[in-house]
Amino acid sequence: MSRDNARYQADVSGAGATCQVALDVAGVGFAYPGRQVLEDVSFAVPAGGFCVLLGINGAGKTTLFSLITRLFLCRTGSIRILGRELGRDGTRALAQLGVVFQQPTLDLDLSLRQNLRYHCALHGLAMNQMRPRIEDALAGVDLAERAGDKARELSGGQRRRLELARALLHRPRLLLADEPTVGLDVQSRQAIIAQVREGCRRDGVGVLWATHLVDEVEPADQVVVLHRGRVLHRDTAAQLLTDTATSSIHQAFNRLTGGAPP
Amino acid sequence: MSARQYLRCLAGILAREGLRFLHQRERFFGALVRPLVWLFIFAAGFRSVLGVSIIPPYETYILYEEYIVPGLAAMILLFSGMQSSLSMVYDRELGSMRLLMVSPFPRWYLLVCKLIAGAAVAAVQVYLFLVIAWYWGVQPPLIGYLLVLPALLLAALMLGALGLFLSSVIRQLENFAGVMNFVIFPMFFASSALYPLWRMRDSSSVLYEICRFNPFTWAVELIRFALYAQMNWPAFLGVTGALALFLTAAIYGYDPGRGQMRFKQGGG
Numbered sequence: 001m002s003r004d005n006a007r008y009q010a011d012v013s014g015a016g017a018t019c020q021v022a023l024d025v026a027g028v029g030f031a032y033p034g035r036q037v038l039e040d041v042s043f044a045v046p047a048g049g050f051c052v053l054l055g056i057n058g059a060g061k062t063t064l065f066s067l068i069t070r071l072f073l074c075r076t077g078s079i080r081i082l083g084r085e086l087g088r089d090g091t092r093a094l095a096q097l098g099v100v101f102q103q104p105t106l107d108l109d110l111s112l113r114q115n116l117r118y119h120c121a122l123h124g125l126a127m128n129q130m131r132p133r134i135e136d137a138l139a140g141v142d143l144a145e146r147a148g149d150k151a152r153e154l155s156g157g158q159r160r161r162l163e164l165a166r167a168l169l170h171r172p173r174l175l176l177a178d179e180p181t182v183g184l185d186v187q188s189r190q191a192i193i194a195q196v197r198e199g200c201r202r203d204g205v206g207v208l209w210a211t212h213l214v215d216e217v218e219p220a221d222q223v224v225v226l227h228r229g230r231v232l233h234r235d236t237a238a239q240l241l242t243d244t245a246t247s248s249i250h251q252a253f254n255r256l257t258g259g260a261p262p
Numbered sequence: 263m264s265a266r267q268y269l270r271c272l273a274g275i276l277a278r279e280g281l282r283f284l285h286q287r288e289r290f291f292g293a294l295v296r297p298l299v300w301l302f303i304f305a306a307g308f309r310s311v312l313g314v315s316i317i318p319p320y321e322t323y324i325l326y327e328e329y330i331v332p333g334l335a336a337m338i339l340l341f342s343g344m345q346s347s348l349s350m351v352y353d354r355e356l357g358s359m360r361l362l363m364v365s366p367f368p369r370w371y372l373l374v375c376k377l378i379a380g381a382a383v384a385a386v387q388v389y390l391f392l393v394i395a396w397y398w399g400v401q402p403p404l405i406g407y408l409l410v411l412p413a414l415l416l417a418a419l420m421l422g423a424l425g426l427f428l429s430s431v432i433r434q435l436e437n438f439a440g441v442m443n444f445v446i447f448p449m450f451f452a453s454s455a456l457y458p459l460w461r462m463r464d465s466s467s468v469l470y471e472i473c474r475f476n477p478f479t480w481a482v483e484l485i486r487f488a489l490y491a492q493m494n495w496p497a498f499l500g501v502t503g504a505l506a507l508f509l510t511a512a513i514y515g516y517d518p519g520r521g522q523m524r525f526k527q528g529g530g
Contacts, residue, residue, distance in 0.1 A: 070366045091366045094364060094366040095366035105358045105361040109281075110278070118275075121270055121275065122271060122274060122275075122277075122361070124263055124271055126266075133414075
Protein backbone atom coordinates (compact mmCIF):
# COMPACT_ATOMS: atom_id res chain seq x y z
CA MET A 1 0.00 0.00 0.00
CA SER A 2 1.38 3.44 -0.91
CA ARG A 3 2.03 6.10 1.74
CA ASP A 4 -0.90 8.12 0.35
CA ASN A 5 -3.22 5.14 0.70
CA ALA A 6 -1.91 4.35 4.17
CA ARG A 7 -2.73 7.91 5.26
CA TYR A 8 -6.13 7.57 3.62
CA GLN A 9 -6.79 4.34 5.52
CA ALA A 10 -5.92 6.08 8.77
CA ASP A 11 -8.47 8.76 7.86
CA VAL A 12 -11.14 6.16 7.12
CA SER A 13 -10.47 4.31 10.36
CA GLY A 14 -10.77 7.55 12.27
CA ALA A 15 -13.97 8.45 10.49
CA GLY A 16 -15.36 4.99 11.18
CA ALA A 17 -15.62 5.81 14.86
CA THR A 18 -18.30 8.41 14.17
CA CYS A 19 -19.56 7.63 10.68
CA GLN A 20 -20.32 4.12 9.48
CA VAL A 21 -18.67 3.13 6.23
CA ALA A 22 -20.82 1.14 3.80
CA LEU A 23 -17.92 0.06 1.61
CA ASP A 24 -14.24 0.18 2.37
CA VAL A 25 -11.82 -0.77 -0.38
CA ALA A 26 -8.22 -0.79 0.82
CA GLY A 27 -5.11 -1.34 -1.28
CA VAL A 28 -6.87 -3.60 -3.78
CA GLY A 29 -4.94 -4.92 -6.74
CA PHE A 30 -5.87 -7.41 -9.44
CA ALA A 31 -4.24 -8.82 -12.56
CA TYR A 32 -5.46 -10.95 -15.41
CA PRO A 33 -2.76 -13.21 -16.83
CA GLY A 34 -0.08 -10.85 -18.08
CA ARG A 35 -2.08 -7.67 -17.43
CA GLN A 36 -2.35 -5.60 -14.26
CA VAL A 37 -5.87 -4.17 -14.14
CA LEU A 38 -6.10 -2.63 -10.66
CA GLU A 39 -3.29 -1.30 -8.54
CA ASP A 40 -3.47 -0.14 -4.94
CA VAL A 41 -7.10 0.99 -5.19
CA SER A 42 -8.47 2.52 -2.00
CA PHE A 43 -11.63 4.47 -1.31
CA ALA A 44 -14.71 4.34 0.91
CA VAL A 45 -18.43 4.85 0.46
CA PRO A 46 -20.09 6.29 3.57
CA ALA A 47 -23.38 4.79 4.73
CA GLY A 48 -26.15 6.63 2.92
CA GLY A 49 -23.66 8.42 0.65
CA PHE A 50 -23.62 8.55 -3.14
CA CYS A 51 -20.23 7.80 -4.61
CA VAL A 52 -19.55 8.00 -8.32
CA LEU A 53 -16.82 5.77 -9.68
CA LEU A 54 -15.77 7.68 -12.75
CA GLY A 55 -13.60 6.13 -15.41
CA ILE A 56 -13.41 5.50 -19.10
CA ASN A 57 -14.10 2.05 -20.56
CA GLY A 58 -11.23 -0.21 -19.58
CA ALA A 59 -10.34 1.76 -16.45
CA GLY A 60 -11.01 -1.30 -14.28
CA LYS A 61 -14.48 -0.46 -12.97
CA THR A 62 -16.10 -3.77 -13.91
CA THR A 63 -13.17 -5.74 -12.53
CA LEU A 64 -13.45 -3.81 -9.29
CA PHE A 65 -17.16 -4.64 -9.17
CA SER A 66 -16.38 -8.30 -9.76
CA LEU A 67 -14.06 -8.20 -6.75
CA ILE A 68 -16.57 -6.40 -4.53
CA THR A 69 -19.28 -8.91 -5.48
CA ARG A 70 -16.90 -11.84 -4.92
CA LEU A 71 -17.13 -13.04 -8.51
CA PHE A 72 -13.34 -12.75 -8.45
CA LEU A 73 -11.26 -13.42 -5.39
CA CYS A 74 -9.55 -10.40 -3.89
CA ARG A 75 -5.98 -11.54 -3.22
CA THR A 76 -4.36 -8.14 -2.80
CA GLY A 77 -5.82 -5.67 -0.34
CA SER A 78 -9.11 -5.93 1.47
CA ILE A 79 -12.78 -5.14 0.87
CA ARG A 80 -15.21 -4.53 3.72
CA ILE A 81 -18.95 -4.15 3.40
CA LEU A 82 -20.50 -2.59 6.51
CA GLY A 83 -17.37 -3.59 8.37
CA ARG A 84 -17.48 -7.21 7.25
CA GLU A 85 -14.41 -8.48 5.48
CA LEU A 86 -15.48 -10.05 2.19
CA GLY A 87 -12.83 -12.76 2.31
CA ARG A 88 -13.68 -13.90 5.84
CA ASP A 89 -17.37 -13.14 6.22
CA GLY A 90 -18.54 -13.19 2.61
CA THR A 91 -22.04 -14.52 3.28
CA ARG A 92 -22.98 -11.74 5.68
CA ALA A 93 -21.22 -9.13 3.59
CA LEU A 94 -23.08 -10.13 0.41
CA ALA A 95 -26.40 -10.12 2.27
CA GLN A 96 -25.90 -6.35 2.68
CA LEU A 97 -25.26 -5.83 -1.00
CA GLY A 98 -27.56 -5.00 -3.90
CA VAL A 99 -26.07 -5.13 -7.38
CA VAL A 100 -27.02 -3.87 -10.82
CA PHE A 101 -24.59 -5.30 -13.31
CA GLN A 102 -23.51 -3.69 -16.53
CA GLN A 103 -25.01 -6.58 -18.47
CA PRO A 104 -28.77 -7.08 -18.15
CA THR A 105 -29.55 -9.94 -15.78
CA LEU A 106 -33.32 -10.23 -16.04
CA ASP A 107 -34.70 -13.56 -17.17
CA LEU A 108 -36.55 -12.46 -20.25
CA ASP A 109 -38.79 -15.55 -20.35
CA LEU A 110 -40.13 -14.89 -16.86
CA SER A 111 -42.67 -12.29 -15.86
CA LEU A 112 -41.67 -9.20 -13.92
CA ARG A 113 -43.12 -10.64 -10.73
CA GLN A 114 -41.40 -13.99 -11.28
CA ASN A 115 -38.06 -12.24 -11.77
CA LEU A 116 -38.48 -10.39 -8.50
CA ARG A 117 -39.57 -13.54 -6.67
CA TYR A 118 -36.49 -15.33 -7.89
CA HIS A 119 -34.31 -12.58 -6.50
CA CYS A 120 -36.12 -12.71 -3.15
CA ALA A 121 -35.58 -16.47 -3.01
CA LEU A 122 -31.86 -15.99 -3.65
CA HIS A 123 -31.82 -13.88 -0.51
CA GLY A 124 -33.91 -16.29 1.54
CA LEU A 125 -36.95 -14.03 1.95
CA ALA A 126 -40.20 -15.61 3.15
CA MET A 127 -43.34 -15.41 1.03
CA ASN A 128 -45.07 -13.03 3.44
CA GLN A 129 -42.05 -10.72 3.27
CA MET A 130 -41.59 -10.86 -0.46
CA ARG A 131 -45.19 -10.21 -1.54
CA PRO A 132 -45.57 -6.66 -0.22
CA ARG A 133 -42.01 -5.77 -1.16
CA ILE A 134 -42.54 -6.91 -4.73
CA GLU A 135 -45.79 -4.99 -5.07
CA ASP A 136 -44.14 -1.87 -3.59
CA ALA A 137 -41.12 -2.24 -5.85
CA LEU A 138 -43.27 -2.62 -8.98
CA ALA A 139 -45.38 0.36 -7.98
CA GLY A 140 -42.24 2.39 -7.26
CA VAL A 141 -41.05 1.98 -10.86
CA ASP A 142 -44.54 2.39 -12.38
CA LEU A 143 -44.68 -1.21 -13.54
CA ALA A 144 -47.36 -2.56 -11.23
CA GLU A 145 -49.81 -3.01 -14.08
CA ARG A 146 -47.30 -5.01 -16.05
CA ALA A 147 -46.34 -7.39 -13.25
CA GLY A 148 -47.54 -10.40 -15.22
CA ASP A 149 -45.85 -9.42 -18.51
CA LYS A 150 -42.68 -11.12 -19.63
CA ALA A 151 -39.54 -9.10 -19.03
CA ARG A 152 -38.74 -9.20 -22.75
CA GLU A 153 -41.77 -7.01 -23.41
CA LEU A 154 -40.25 -4.10 -21.48
CA SER A 155 -38.23 -1.28 -23.02
CA GLY A 156 -34.54 -0.90 -22.17
CA GLY A 157 -35.24 1.85 -19.65
CA GLN A 158 -38.02 -0.12 -17.97
CA ARG A 159 -35.78 -3.16 -17.67
CA ARG A 160 -33.09 -1.09 -16.00
CA ARG A 161 -35.57 0.44 -13.58
CA LEU A 162 -36.84 -3.01 -12.74
CA GLU A 163 -33.28 -4.23 -12.15
CA LEU A 164 -32.63 -1.32 -9.80
CA ALA A 165 -35.84 -2.01 -7.91
CA ARG A 166 -34.91 -5.68 -7.74
CA ALA A 167 -31.44 -4.90 -6.36
CA LEU A 168 -33.07 -3.12 -3.42
CA LEU A 169 -35.73 -5.76 -2.67
CA HIS A 170 -33.81 -7.43 0.12
CA ARG A 171 -33.10 -3.99 1.65
CA PRO A 172 -29.34 -3.90 1.28
CA ARG A 173 -27.23 -1.20 2.92
CA LEU A 174 -25.00 -0.84 -0.10
CA LEU A 175 -25.98 -0.63 -3.77
CA LEU A 176 -23.48 -1.24 -6.54
CA ALA A 177 -24.50 -0.07 -9.98
CA ASP A 178 -22.15 -0.77 -12.85
CA GLU A 179 -22.93 1.65 -15.66
CA PRO A 180 -26.67 1.03 -15.37
CA THR A 181 -27.60 3.88 -17.70
CA VAL A 182 -25.45 2.91 -20.66
CA GLY A 183 -27.43 2.75 -23.88
CA LEU A 184 -30.44 4.61 -22.51
CA ASP A 185 -31.85 7.91 -23.73
CA VAL A 186 -31.29 11.05 -21.67
CA GLN A 187 -34.80 11.04 -20.17
CA SER A 188 -34.56 7.44 -19.01
CA ARG A 189 -31.10 8.07 -17.58
CA GLN A 190 -32.28 11.05 -15.61
CA ALA A 191 -35.33 9.20 -14.34
CA ILE A 192 -33.23 6.26 -13.19
CA ILE A 193 -30.56 8.24 -11.44
CA ALA A 194 -33.16 10.46 -9.74
CA GLN A 195 -34.99 7.35 -8.54
CA VAL A 196 -31.81 5.89 -7.08
CA ARG A 197 -30.71 9.11 -5.43
CA GLU A 198 -34.09 9.66 -3.82
CA GLY A 199 -34.62 6.06 -2.73
CA CYS A 200 -31.16 5.60 -1.30
CA ARG A 201 -31.14 8.95 0.50
CA ARG A 202 -34.49 8.06 2.06
CA ASP A 203 -33.42 4.58 3.14
CA GLY A 204 -29.83 5.38 4.05
CA VAL A 205 -28.34 3.09 1.42
CA GLY A 206 -24.78 3.77 0.34
CA VAL A 207 -24.36 3.79 -3.44
CA LEU A 208 -21.33 3.11 -5.60
CA TRP A 209 -22.34 4.26 -9.07
CA ALA A 210 -19.85 3.40 -11.80
CA THR A 211 -20.13 5.46 -14.93
CA HIS A 212 -18.17 7.16 -17.66
CA LEU A 213 -20.87 9.83 -18.08
CA VAL A 214 -19.76 12.95 -16.24
CA ASP A 215 -23.20 14.55 -16.37
CA GLU A 216 -24.39 12.00 -13.82
CA VAL A 217 -22.20 13.59 -11.14
CA GLU A 218 -23.66 16.14 -8.69
CA PRO A 219 -21.51 18.58 -6.69
CA ALA A 220 -22.14 16.91 -3.34
CA ASP A 221 -21.31 13.42 -4.62
CA GLN A 222 -18.19 11.63 -3.61
CA VAL A 223 -16.16 11.06 -6.76
CA VAL A 224 -13.53 8.39 -7.27
CA VAL A 225 -11.66 8.82 -10.54
CA LEU A 226 -10.27 5.51 -11.70
CA HIS A 227 -7.87 5.54 -14.60
CA ARG A 228 -5.81 2.63 -15.90
CA GLY A 229 -6.49 0.77 -12.68
CA ARG A 230 -5.35 3.56 -10.35
CA VAL A 231 -7.31 6.01 -8.24
CA LEU A 232 -6.46 9.55 -9.31
CA HIS A 233 -8.95 11.35 -7.08
CA ARG A 234 -11.27 10.56 -4.18
CA ASP A 235 -13.26 13.35 -2.64
CA THR A 236 -16.38 15.35 -3.40
CA ALA A 237 -17.08 16.60 -6.90
CA ALA A 238 -16.75 20.17 -5.65
CA GLN A 239 -13.29 19.38 -4.25
CA LEU A 240 -12.36 17.79 -7.56
CA LEU A 241 -13.06 21.08 -9.31
CA THR A 242 -11.03 22.99 -6.70
CA ASP A 243 -8.09 20.58 -6.84
CA THR A 244 -7.89 20.68 -10.60
CA ALA A 245 -8.74 24.39 -10.90
CA THR A 246 -11.42 23.67 -13.46
CA SER A 247 -15.07 24.64 -13.82
CA SER A 248 -16.61 21.37 -14.95
CA ILE A 249 -16.26 17.71 -14.12
CA HIS A 250 -15.51 17.06 -17.76
CA GLN A 251 -12.53 19.42 -17.69
CA ALA A 252 -11.38 18.12 -14.34
CA PHE A 253 -11.51 14.56 -15.59
CA ASN A 254 -9.53 15.52 -18.70
CA ARG A 255 -6.92 17.27 -16.62
CA LEU A 256 -6.49 14.31 -14.31
CA THR A 257 -6.37 11.68 -17.03
CA GLY A 258 -4.35 13.65 -19.52
CA GLY A 259 -7.21 14.13 -21.94
CA ALA A 260 -8.81 10.67 -21.98
CA PRO A 261 -12.40 11.27 -23.10
CA PRO A 262 -14.88 10.26 -20.35
CA MET B 263 -28.65 -17.83 7.15
CA SER B 264 -31.12 -20.27 8.68
CA ALA B 265 -32.17 -23.68 7.34
CA ARG B 266 -35.48 -22.17 6.25
CA GLN B 267 -33.69 -19.56 4.18
CA TYR B 268 -31.64 -22.29 2.54
CA LEU B 269 -34.86 -24.11 1.66
CA ARG B 270 -36.43 -20.93 0.29
CA CYS B 271 -33.42 -20.47 -1.93
CA LEU B 272 -33.75 -24.04 -3.21
CA ALA B 273 -37.49 -23.58 -3.77
CA GLY B 274 -36.86 -20.37 -5.70
CA ILE B 275 -34.29 -21.97 -7.98
CA LEU B 276 -36.56 -25.00 -8.51
CA ALA B 277 -39.47 -22.72 -9.40
CA ARG B 278 -37.37 -20.71 -11.80
CA GLU B 279 -36.01 -23.77 -13.62
CA GLY B 280 -39.52 -25.25 -13.80
CA LEU B 281 -40.97 -22.06 -15.23
CA ARG B 282 -38.17 -21.75 -17.74
CA PHE B 283 -38.81 -25.30 -18.86
CA LEU B 284 -42.54 -24.67 -19.25
CA HIS B 285 -41.91 -21.47 -21.17
CA GLN B 286 -39.51 -23.15 -23.54
CA ARG B 287 -41.92 -25.52 -25.29
CA GLU B 288 -39.43 -26.34 -28.05
CA ARG B 289 -37.05 -27.67 -25.42
CA PHE B 290 -39.87 -29.72 -23.92
CA PHE B 291 -40.84 -31.37 -27.20
CA GLY B 292 -37.23 -31.66 -28.33
CA ALA B 293 -36.42 -33.61 -25.21
CA LEU B 294 -39.25 -36.05 -25.89
CA VAL B 295 -38.96 -36.42 -29.64
CA ARG B 296 -35.37 -37.63 -29.56
CA PRO B 297 -35.92 -40.78 -27.47
CA LEU B 298 -39.26 -41.45 -29.13
CA VAL B 299 -37.62 -41.53 -32.54
CA TRP B 300 -35.21 -44.11 -31.17
CA LEU B 301 -38.01 -46.10 -29.62
CA PHE B 302 -40.49 -45.98 -32.50
CA ILE B 303 -38.16 -46.19 -35.46
CA PHE B 304 -34.71 -47.37 -34.49
CA ALA B 305 -35.88 -50.09 -32.13
CA ALA B 306 -38.49 -51.36 -34.58
CA GLY B 307 -35.94 -51.52 -37.37
CA PHE B 308 -33.30 -53.26 -35.33
CA ARG B 309 -35.56 -55.58 -33.40
CA SER B 310 -34.65 -58.62 -35.43
CA VAL B 311 -30.98 -57.71 -35.89
CA LEU B 312 -30.18 -56.97 -32.27
CA GLY B 313 -31.78 -59.84 -30.41
CA VAL B 314 -31.22 -59.80 -26.65
CA SER B 315 -30.60 -62.90 -24.54
CA ILE B 316 -31.89 -63.25 -21.00
CA ILE B 317 -29.78 -60.96 -18.85
CA PRO B 318 -30.52 -59.48 -15.42
CA PRO B 319 -32.78 -57.82 -14.44
CA TYR B 320 -34.95 -59.46 -17.12
CA GLU B 321 -36.27 -62.94 -16.37
CA THR B 322 -37.32 -63.85 -19.84
CA TYR B 323 -36.62 -62.97 -23.43
CA ILE B 324 -37.58 -59.40 -24.15
CA LEU B 325 -38.13 -57.32 -27.22
CA TYR B 326 -35.44 -54.86 -28.16
CA GLU B 327 -37.80 -51.96 -27.41
CA GLU B 328 -37.98 -53.10 -23.83
CA TYR B 329 -34.22 -53.31 -23.60
CA ILE B 330 -33.48 -49.80 -24.80
CA VAL B 331 -36.14 -47.94 -22.79
CA PRO B 332 -33.88 -47.51 -19.69
CA GLY B 333 -31.05 -46.41 -21.98
CA LEU B 334 -33.32 -43.87 -23.63
CA ALA B 335 -34.47 -42.66 -20.21
CA ALA B 336 -30.81 -42.12 -19.32
CA MET B 337 -30.33 -40.42 -22.68
CA ILE B 338 -32.98 -37.87 -21.70
CA LEU B 339 -31.08 -37.23 -18.48
CA LEU B 340 -27.80 -36.91 -20.35
CA PHE B 341 -29.16 -34.40 -22.86
CA SER B 342 -31.03 -32.54 -20.16
CA GLY B 343 -27.92 -32.31 -17.97
CA MET B 344 -25.84 -31.05 -20.86
CA GLN B 345 -28.54 -28.61 -21.94
CA SER B 346 -28.72 -27.30 -18.42
CA SER B 347 -25.00 -26.69 -18.37
CA LEU B 348 -25.22 -25.15 -21.83
CA SER B 349 -27.74 -22.71 -20.39
CA MET B 350 -25.24 -21.91 -17.63
CA VAL B 351 -22.62 -20.97 -20.21
CA TYR B 352 -25.31 -18.93 -21.94
CA ASP B 353 -26.36 -17.32 -18.65
CA ARG B 354 -22.77 -16.56 -17.88
CA GLU B 355 -22.23 -14.86 -21.22
CA LEU B 356 -25.45 -12.89 -20.81
CA GLY B 357 -24.75 -12.03 -17.21
CA SER B 358 -27.68 -13.65 -15.42
CA MET B 359 -25.31 -16.18 -13.86
CA ARG B 360 -23.84 -13.28 -11.90
CA LEU B 361 -27.16 -12.74 -10.19
CA LEU B 362 -27.01 -16.26 -8.81
CA MET B 363 -23.37 -15.99 -7.81
CA VAL B 364 -23.76 -12.81 -5.76
CA SER B 365 -26.46 -14.37 -3.62
CA PRO B 366 -25.25 -14.54 -0.02
CA PHE B 367 -25.58 -18.34 0.08
CA PRO B 368 -22.39 -20.36 -0.30
CA ARG B 369 -21.49 -20.94 -3.89
CA TRP B 370 -21.41 -24.73 -3.54
CA TYR B 371 -24.96 -24.62 -2.25
CA LEU B 372 -26.17 -22.52 -5.17
CA LEU B 373 -24.58 -24.96 -7.62
CA VAL B 374 -26.17 -27.92 -5.85
CA CYS B 375 -29.55 -26.14 -5.99
CA LYS B 376 -29.09 -25.65 -9.73
CA LEU B 377 -28.25 -29.32 -10.07
CA ILE B 378 -31.27 -30.45 -8.07
CA ALA B 379 -33.57 -28.21 -10.10
CA GLY B 380 -32.14 -29.56 -13.34
CA ALA B 381 -32.50 -33.14 -12.11
CA ALA B 382 -36.14 -32.58 -11.13
CA VAL B 383 -36.98 -31.15 -14.55
CA ALA B 384 -35.18 -34.03 -16.28
CA ALA B 385 -37.03 -36.60 -14.17
CA VAL B 386 -40.37 -35.14 -15.25
CA GLN B 387 -39.34 -35.55 -18.87
CA VAL B 388 -38.36 -39.18 -18.27
CA TYR B 389 -41.72 -39.95 -16.68
CA LEU B 390 -43.53 -38.53 -19.68
CA PHE B 391 -41.38 -40.71 -21.90
CA LEU B 392 -42.11 -43.79 -19.77
CA VAL B 393 -45.84 -43.14 -20.03
CA ILE B 394 -45.62 -43.02 -23.81
CA ALA B 395 -43.44 -46.15 -23.79
CA TRP B 396 -46.14 -47.89 -21.71
CA TYR B 397 -48.63 -47.32 -24.50
CA TRP B 398 -46.03 -48.62 -26.95
CA GLY B 399 -46.00 -51.89 -25.06
CA VAL B 400 -43.00 -51.45 -22.76
CA GLN B 401 -44.64 -52.16 -19.44
CA PRO B 402 -42.36 -52.71 -16.45
CA PRO B 403 -43.97 -53.57 -13.09
CA LEU B 404 -45.92 -50.66 -11.65
CA ILE B 405 -43.77 -50.54 -8.52
CA GLY B 406 -40.81 -49.94 -10.83
CA TYR B 407 -42.18 -46.52 -11.72
CA LEU B 408 -41.89 -45.54 -8.09
CA LEU B 409 -38.57 -47.22 -7.41
CA VAL B 410 -36.95 -45.72 -10.47
CA LEU B 411 -37.40 -42.16 -9.15
CA PRO B 412 -34.35 -42.12 -6.83
CA ALA B 413 -32.31 -43.81 -9.54
CA LEU B 414 -33.38 -41.16 -12.05
CA LEU B 415 -32.58 -38.33 -9.67
CA LEU B 416 -29.19 -39.75 -8.75
CA ALA B 417 -28.26 -40.35 -12.39
CA ALA B 418 -29.55 -36.89 -13.36
CA LEU B 419 -27.48 -35.30 -10.60
CA MET B 420 -24.38 -37.15 -11.76
CA LEU B 421 -24.83 -36.19 -15.41
CA GLY B 422 -25.80 -32.64 -14.45
CA ALA B 423 -22.66 -32.35 -12.31
CA LEU B 424 -20.60 -33.45 -15.30
CA GLY B 425 -22.25 -30.75 -17.39
CA LEU B 426 -21.71 -28.22 -14.63
CA PHE B 427 -18.04 -29.03 -14.51
CA LEU B 428 -17.79 -28.71 -18.30
CA SER B 429 -19.56 -25.36 -18.16
CA SER B 430 -17.02 -24.13 -15.63
CA VAL B 431 -14.08 -24.81 -17.92
CA ILE B 432 -15.61 -23.61 -21.16
CA ARG B 433 -15.08 -19.95 -21.93
CA GLN B 434 -17.54 -19.38 -24.71
CA LEU B 435 -20.76 -20.78 -26.01
CA GLU B 436 -19.22 -21.64 -29.37
CA ASN B 437 -16.75 -24.00 -27.72
CA PHE B 438 -19.52 -25.87 -26.01
CA ALA B 439 -20.90 -27.52 -29.15
CA GLY B 440 -17.56 -29.16 -29.86
CA VAL B 441 -17.20 -30.46 -26.34
CA MET B 442 -20.72 -31.84 -26.47
CA ASN B 443 -19.76 -33.93 -29.48
CA PHE B 444 -16.81 -35.28 -27.56
CA VAL B 445 -18.89 -36.02 -24.48
CA ILE B 446 -22.50 -36.86 -25.32
CA PHE B 447 -22.03 -39.18 -28.27
CA PRO B 448 -19.06 -41.18 -26.95
CA MET B 449 -20.77 -41.53 -23.56
CA PHE B 450 -24.01 -42.64 -25.10
CA PHE B 451 -22.68 -45.09 -27.67
CA ALA B 452 -19.96 -46.54 -25.45
CA SER B 453 -22.51 -47.71 -22.93
CA SER B 454 -25.10 -50.38 -22.35
CA ALA B 455 -27.90 -48.06 -23.46
CA LEU B 456 -28.37 -49.59 -26.91
CA TYR B 457 -26.79 -53.03 -26.59
CA PRO B 458 -25.76 -55.30 -23.74
CA LEU B 459 -22.07 -55.15 -22.94
CA TRP B 460 -21.48 -58.85 -23.66
CA ARG B 461 -22.11 -58.03 -27.30
CA MET B 462 -19.44 -55.36 -27.10
CA ARG B 463 -17.02 -57.89 -25.54
CA ASP B 464 -17.51 -60.13 -28.55
CA SER B 465 -16.29 -57.32 -30.78
CA SER B 466 -13.50 -55.77 -28.74
CA SER B 467 -12.31 -56.40 -25.21
CA VAL B 468 -10.78 -52.91 -25.01
CA LEU B 469 -14.04 -51.29 -26.01
CA TYR B 470 -15.83 -53.53 -23.57
CA GLU B 471 -13.66 -52.27 -20.70
CA ILE B 472 -14.22 -48.67 -21.77
CA CYS B 473 -17.97 -49.25 -21.80
CA ARG B 474 -17.85 -50.99 -18.45
CA PHE B 475 -16.20 -48.03 -16.77
CA ASN B 476 -18.30 -45.41 -18.51
CA PRO B 477 -20.35 -43.59 -15.82
CA PHE B 478 -23.21 -43.44 -18.27
CA THR B 479 -23.31 -47.26 -18.31
CA TRP B 480 -23.69 -47.21 -14.53
CA ALA B 481 -26.53 -44.70 -14.84
CA VAL B 482 -28.30 -46.84 -17.45
CA GLU B 483 -27.95 -50.02 -15.40
CA LEU B 484 -29.07 -48.33 -12.19
CA ILE B 485 -32.22 -47.13 -13.97
CA ARG B 486 -32.76 -50.47 -15.70
CA PHE B 487 -32.61 -52.46 -12.46
CA ALA B 488 -34.70 -49.94 -10.50
CA LEU B 489 -37.37 -49.97 -13.19
CA TYR B 490 -37.68 -53.71 -12.68
CA ALA B 491 -37.70 -53.35 -8.89
CA GLN B 492 -34.13 -54.57 -8.38
CA MET B 493 -31.01 -52.97 -7.00
CA ASN B 494 -27.71 -52.87 -8.84
CA TRP B 495 -25.20 -52.00 -6.13
CA PRO B 496 -22.09 -51.66 -8.33
CA ALA B 497 -23.99 -49.25 -10.57
CA PHE B 498 -25.27 -47.34 -7.55
CA LEU B 499 -21.77 -47.00 -6.12
CA GLY B 500 -20.39 -46.04 -9.51
CA VAL B 501 -22.99 -43.33 -10.06
CA THR B 502 -22.57 -41.99 -6.52
CA GLY B 503 -18.79 -41.92 -6.83
CA ALA B 504 -18.96 -40.20 -10.22
CA LEU B 505 -21.42 -37.67 -8.79
CA ALA B 506 -19.02 -36.88 -5.94
CA LEU B 507 -16.13 -36.52 -8.35
CA PHE B 508 -17.92 -34.34 -10.92
CA LEU B 509 -19.55 -32.18 -8.27
CA THR B 510 -16.25 -31.57 -6.51
CA ALA B 511 -14.66 -30.64 -9.84
CA ALA B 512 -17.57 -28.31 -10.67
CA ILE B 513 -17.42 -26.56 -7.30
CA TYR B 514 -13.69 -26.21 -7.74
CA GLY B 515 -14.26 -24.87 -11.24
CA TYR B 516 -16.69 -22.23 -10.02
CA ASP B 517 -14.51 -21.16 -7.11
CA PRO B 518 -13.42 -17.59 -7.85
CA GLY B 519 -10.05 -18.09 -6.24
CA ARG B 520 -8.86 -21.49 -7.34
CA GLY B 521 -10.71 -22.59 -10.39
CA GLN B 522 -11.71 -21.42 -13.78
CA MET B 523 -14.44 -18.92 -13.01
CA ARG B 524 -14.12 -17.29 -16.36
CA PHE B 525 -16.45 -14.44 -16.82
CA LYS B 526 -15.67 -12.46 -19.87
CA GLN B 527 -13.02 -9.91 -19.15
CA GLY B 528 -13.48 -6.33 -20.17
CA GLY B 529 -15.98 -3.70 -19.44
CA GLY B 530 -15.03 -0.59 -17.59
